[in-house]
Structure formats: structure tokens, C-alpha cells
Amino acid sequence: MTKSLDGVLIKKANQKETFTTEHIEELLLCTDPNDGYLYFMKNYFYIQHPVKGKILFEPYEYQVKLLKSYNDHRFNINMLPRQSGKTTCAAGYLLWYAMFNPDQTILVAAHKYTGAQEIMQRIRYAYELCPNHIRAGVVNYNKGTIEFENGSRIVSQTTTGNTGRGMSISLLYCDEFAFVPPNIAEEFWTSISPTLATGGKAIITSTPNSDEDTFATIWKQSQQKFDEYGNEQDVGSNGFFGYISHWNEHPDRDDEWMRVEIGRIGEERFRREYGCEFLVYDETLINSLKLAEMTGITPIMNMGQTRWYKKPSPEYNYVVALDPSMGTGGDNAAIQVIEIPTYIQVAEWQHNITAIPGQVRILKDICQYIADICKTGGSNVYWSVENNNIGEAALLVINDFGEENIPGLFISEPIRKGHVRKFRKGFNTTHSSKITACARLKTMIENNHLTINSKPLISELKNFIATGSSFKAKPGSNDDLVSAIILSLRVISVMKDWDPNVYKTFNQIQAEEDYEPPMPIFVTSYF
Numbered sequence: 001m002t003k004s005l006d007g008v009l010i011k012k013a014n015q016k017e018t019f020t021t022e023h024i025e026e027l028l029l030c031t032d033p034n035d036g037y038l039y040f041m042k043n044y045f046y047i048q049h050p051v052k053g054k055i056l057f058e059p060y061e062y063q064v065k066l067l068k069s070y071n072d073h074r075f076n077i078n079m080l081p082r083q084s085g086k087t088t089c090a091a092g093y094l095l096w097y098a099m100f101n102p103d104q105t106i107l108v109a110a111h112k113y114t115g116a117q118e119i120m121q122r123i124r125y126a127y128e129l130c131p132n133h134i135r136a137g138v139v140n141y142n143k144g145t146i147e148f149e150n151g152s153r154i155v156s157q158t159t160t161g162n163t164g165r166g167m168s169i170s171l172l173y174c175d176e177f178a179f180v181p182p183n184i185a186e187e188f189w190t191s192i193s194p195t196l197a198t199g200g201k202a203i204i205t206s207t208p209n210s211d212e213d214t215f216a217t218i219w220k221q222s223q224q225k226f227d228e229y230g231n232e233q234d235v236g237s238n239g240f241f242g243y244i245s246h247w248n249e250h251p252d253r254d255d256e257w258m259r260v261e262i263g264r265i266g267e268e269r270f271r272r273e274y275g276c277e278f279l280v281y282d283e284t285l286i287n288s289l290k291l292a293e294m295t296g297i298t299p300i301m302n303m304g305q306t307r308w309y310k311k312p313s314p315e316y317n318y319v320v321a322l323d324p325s326m327g328t329g330g331d332n333a334a335i336q337v338i339e340i341p342t343y344i345q346v347a348e349w350q351h352n353i354t355a356i357p358g359q360v361r362i363l364k365d366i367c368q369y370i371a372d373i374c375k376t377g378g379s380n381v382y383w384s385v386e387n388n389n390i391g392e393a394a395l396l397v398i399n400d401f402g403e404e405n406i407p408g409l410f411i412s413e414p415i416r417k418g419h420v421r422k423f424r425k426g427f428n429t430t431h432s433s434k435i436t437a438c439a440r441l442k443t444m445i446e447n448n449h450l451t452i453n454s455k456p457l458i459s460e461l462k463n464f465i466a467t468g469s470s471f472k473a474k475p476g477s478n479d480d481l482v483s484a485i486i487l488s489l490r491v492i493s494v495m496k497d498w499d500p501n502v503y504k505t506f507n508q509i510q511a512e513e514d515y516e517p518p519m520p521i522f523v524t525s526y527f
């Protein structure tokens, strides 16, 4: 054995060696491409146990299955609880893979520098304790790279958009992939995918984070296992084999442990970190447990770009709210339709390149459709628009169009006492009116008083988070559908003052809902 300059125990490359028969037998067992990795890990892979110190790795049952999936499938994605030995298993498998497969380039990508170092540190720990007759000699042995005499090397890098670029990778290992910032993960995945397509293997491991990031997308596709004929495949539509293990598969974790852990970190975090459920990490307006339950339905009908989830009926009233946009390709304009007094979302429209006159026309078409199908002449339709900024242009268009040409009643917010603003039709959104409407949306959804049917709206709600003293979409996400639904709730709250039916139901909802203040700091400007 040789001691390298920095005091590390390694084996020099390309030395003349003498093996006993027993050594050769052992070496052959480790070389077996089918289960050599398991023999190697059970007999020669040492780990550091937090309490017991140095121990020989004895895999738990779920770890045996995990390692088998690494070996049997080209593309792997795993979702495992915190502290379940993800990094340990990967370190052992990568070390075996490098030493027993010649000329492989193994890239370890971790979401932080320390994460990448941790995996390398475990690989080095095991390598240094491995007997000479089993391990391969090293040509290069430093913090970020280990190069073996058989031509294989393990390289570790922090995950960025450029990680692995220009390398020809035989095995890619991504640790804690769900925690790589979304834009970096996306860029990284786009740049690395072609490299894998030429024959490389991939292992992606993580505890879940948001349910819409790259990790979640790859995971979800790995679970789409039915082919076009309805036969179940081993791998998903993206070629990935998905493996999940649950916290109670760990031998040291029982119900008592769960109770203590929930007490320590709360149910929500427990479900995400140990139950491996995709719950949203940021502080969303709507409680993330509720968001995880919301699935939405497929529209019963598409009328142009308007999605209808329920057929209108004359026994109900309908609120149609338009949140306009410039229609030049930036933000979406959106319309929401809510049935009253059932408070069910019945239709939705959204588009980013329809100019304001077109937006008003869609509003009119929706109102007309409800009026026609219900044969009410529009007496059960209540519509409105947001009148801030771009909304002013929408008011002009409505004026030119003729308000009377849109079936139903145009609802405006009442002028407040002492409020000097000139009366404008529609609804003006201020910081405080937005916060109040957000609070209402939250309590109505969480108490099942408002039924959201649209999948795109649910997706927006998952990215609608607390920022400063208000709520808005996460960077890179939209909140136009949410804004339109908030506007429709404001319309309903005005209607309650003169429609007895709305008054009764809306007030009843309010009374039932314990108005706990869920919101960020409420800054009152001038009311």
C-alpha cells in the first residue's frame, strides 16, 4: 500500500501484483456484471455510521432493490426519504462501477459544492479502506476527481447549466436534483440529455420538492408506464425506471419515531421529506396539503379557447370576470366564470395575443352563451372587468361596443365614502383589495366552498406564493387565471349586498369560515 503526499491511503497505478487463489475468487465475484456490485458492497464497502463509526455496509432491503434498479436499468429516477442512505448507496455503486468497468466517465452532479464533496468524500473513505487485491490503482486522486488505472474516472461538479458540457458521460449521477434551482435544472437537463442519448446511463436521486420542477417532470413521466395498447411497461414514457421507498421501510423507523418527527418538523414537511409526496415548498396562498389534493377535471367542452367544465343552467346565476391584458404576447388576459350559489368554476379563458377588443368580444360571447343556453336573456349573468391601467382601455372598448350589447348586468364596485377618485365602472385593484380577496380565495378553497375545476388554474395556484407583503406568481410562472378568479370573488362580494340569494350563501360561508388571518403584513394605504 502506498501513502500519497497528502496522507491518504491509495494504491498506485500499474504496479506488478501477486494474487492468491482466494484473492482471485473474490475479485471474480466482484466483477460479475449481474450482481458483482452487491457482493463488492456487502464485503468491501465501508461506511461511516453516525453512532457506530466505521462499519461494513449491510444494505437494508429497500437499498438492495434500489441498487438493483441502478444496475438493471439504463435510466433511473429515485424518490427516497431524507437520511435513507441515498448518497451512501450511490457512492458505493459508483465506486464499484468505476473500478470494475474500464474507460467509463462518471459525472457526479450535486446541487451544492458541499453536496458534491460529500459524495466524493464517501467514495474516498470506502476506497481507502478497500483491500489492494480488490481495488484498482489510481492515476489521479484529488478532491474533485478520481482517475483509475483502468481508464475510468469519477468527476464531481456542482450542478449548473454548463455541468458536464463537452464531456462524454457514461454514467451521470444527480444527487438532490429536486433542489437545484428550477431554471438551472432545466438548462442542465436540456444540455445533458443529448450526451445521454448516445449511450450513457443516468441515476437521478432526490427527496421531492415542488411538483412542477424538472425532477417532478421526469418522475411523473417515469410513472406513465402504459404503452399505446394499454400494456404496462417496466419503464415510463421517457425511458426512466422510477423507484420510490417509504420511510417505514427503514428498520429504525416506526410509528413512535414518526410521531416524534412530526412533532419536530410538522406534518407537511414530514409528508414531503419522509412520505416522498410532492408538496409545494414555498409559502403558497393556498395550503399545500389542499393543493396536493386538488386535481381538476377535463373540460366537457371547448368553445374556441374557452374551456367549459359545467353546462350553465337557468336555475343558477353566473359571474363572468375579465382581467384584461395588452394582448401583445406578454401577460395573458383571463376570464373566469363562477356559478352562484354553488360557487363552482364553470368556465375559463386565457390568451396572450388577443387584443383588448377581442377580449371584450370573448367576454360577450361567454355571456351570450349562458343567456342563450339558459334562455334567460341574460338576467342571470353578472359581468365585470378590472379597470386598472390596461383595464381603462377595456372600458373604452366596452363603451364603443355598447354595454347593452353584452347580455347581463355590468357590475361595478360601490364608491367609498371620502374616496375622491372619479367613478369608473368595473373594479379597481389596490394592494389592500387584493389582499382581502386573496384571503377570501384561500378560505373558500380550503373549506371546500369554492370548487376549482381547471387544471391550469390549479397549476397557477401552486406557484402563487407570498412575496413581501402580498402574493404573486413565482418567477417564470403566471397568475392571470388567479387574478381573474380573485376579481370574480370581488364581484360576488358586491353582489351580495343586493342579491338576497348571494347574501345568504356568501355570508353563510363567511360565518362558517373562521377568519384566521393567514396573510402577510396587511398595509392599509388609504381606506
Ligand SMILES: Nc1ncnc2c1ncn2[C@@H]1O[C@H](COP(=O)(O)OP(=O)(O)OP(=O)(O)O)[C@@H](O)[C@H]1O
Residues within 6 Å of the ligand: 047, 048, 049, 050, 057, 058, 059, 060, 063, 080, 081, 082, 083, 084, 085, 086, 087, 088, 089, 207
Ligand atoms: N445500510 C445502512 N446501514 C447502516 N447505516 C446506513 C446504511 N445506509 C446508510 N446509513 C447511514 O445513514 C446515514 C444517512 O445516509 P445518507 O447520508 O447516505 O442518506 P441520504 O438519504 O443521502 O441523506 P440526506 O437526505 O440527508 O441526503 C449515514 O450516516 C449513513 O452512513
Ligand SMILES: [Mg+2]
Residues within 6 Å of the ligand: 086, 087, 088, 175
Ligand atoms: Mg444525501
